[in-house]
Amino acid sequence: MRIVMDFDGVYTDPSNEGDACSKSFRNKIVSLHLKEQGLETEEKVDSWLGELRARQASKPFHYGWRSEGRVSAFTFEDPFIRNIGLADFLDGLVTAGDERATQVLSRLKTTEKIQSFGELSEWAFHQLHLKKAPDHGTKAWVIEAIDRGHEVIIVSNSATDKIQEFLDQAGYPKERRPQVRGGARKFGLGKKPRPIEMGSVGSEKISVDTDRPFYEEALLELKPDAVIGDVFCLDLSLPIRLKREKKLELNWGIFYRHRDYTPSQMVEMVSGRDTQVPEVKLVREWSQVWP
Numbered sequence: 001m002r003i004v005m006d007f008d009g010v011y012t013d014p015s016n017e018g019d020a021c022s023k024s025f026r027n028k029i030v031s032l033h034l035k036e037q038g039l040e041t042e043e044k045v046d047s048w049l050g051e052l053r054a055r056q057a058s059k060p061f062h063y064g065w066r067s068e069g070r071v072s073a074f075t076f077e078d079p080f081i082r083n084i085g086l087a088d089f090l091d092g093l094v095t096a097g098d099e100r101a102t103q104v105l106s107r108l109k110t111t112e113k114i115q116s117f118g119e120l121s122e123w124a125f126h127q128l129h130l131k132k133a134p135d136h137g138t139k140a141w142v143i144e145a146i147d148r149g150h151e152v153i154i155v156s157n158s159a160t161d162k163i164q165e166f167l168d169q170a171g172y173p174k175e176r177r178p179q180v181r182g183g184a185r186k187f188g189l190g191k192k193p194r195p196i197e198m199g200s201v202g203s204e205k206i207s208v209d210t211d212r213p214f215y216e217e218a219l220l221e222l223k224p225d226a227v228i229g230d231v232f233c234l235d236l237s238l239p240i241r242l243k244r245e246k247k248l249e250l251n252w253g254i255f256y257r258h259r260d261y262t263p264s265q266m267v268e269m270v271s272g273r274d275t276q277v278p279e280v281k282l283v284r285e286w287s288q289v290w291p
């Protein structure tokens, strides 16, 4: 059988990388020494960003990683998107006329040629030089899956050469290696919104946009029996729709890799008492994935 796997957050634990991005983002704002805005010290910047995160947390499904102006993944879904989502919230504040956010951005424009907080989060991502932290449980499972005759294919937003480099460093034996399709642009939405109601969190109904033409093309070509990922919106929402539309059978399953950062809201939506996404199995141990 054939399994399509995500990379970051499945083969790796990206927590340290996400923290490093947040730190670069915050340090850039600290370096502006904005006294008039009350942001002249590290402590003041931290307290401002902390307050913004708390405000954002009250509307978690309204911000995140955008594509074509629409939310493609929710802000808290993984340690990278957390930073992208904070930038999205800040850009929303600028649009709404928030004075402090506007002044910080105007300084970023003049001194750094950075045109939006989104651009600042991208810049922060490109400052990353940390080695990826391998998940050892994944390695053992993948090698066993290949030994059992299954086909394992990584489909990831990350670049193919970065993933290959990781597989080298993490000691995946040359002859028992997953295939790699990097640059998959799973976050990339198309022009025709396809929101699918997945379930609810509290009284809020949660829809996820499944108009992901790049990922759809890859999935329809590969016709996997199983998909596994750690970010519900990016990795799993489209396979769920394709299964519901009977375009893919996915008989082995659609697996949601549970990690320390997996948001409790998403766990509630997928497997809560009053709400469920029946197509998805939450995976805390690799042994749960065997067919």
Ligand SMILES: [Mg+2]
Pocket: 006, 007, 008, 009, 010, 078, 229, 230, 231
């Ligand atoms: Mg991931």
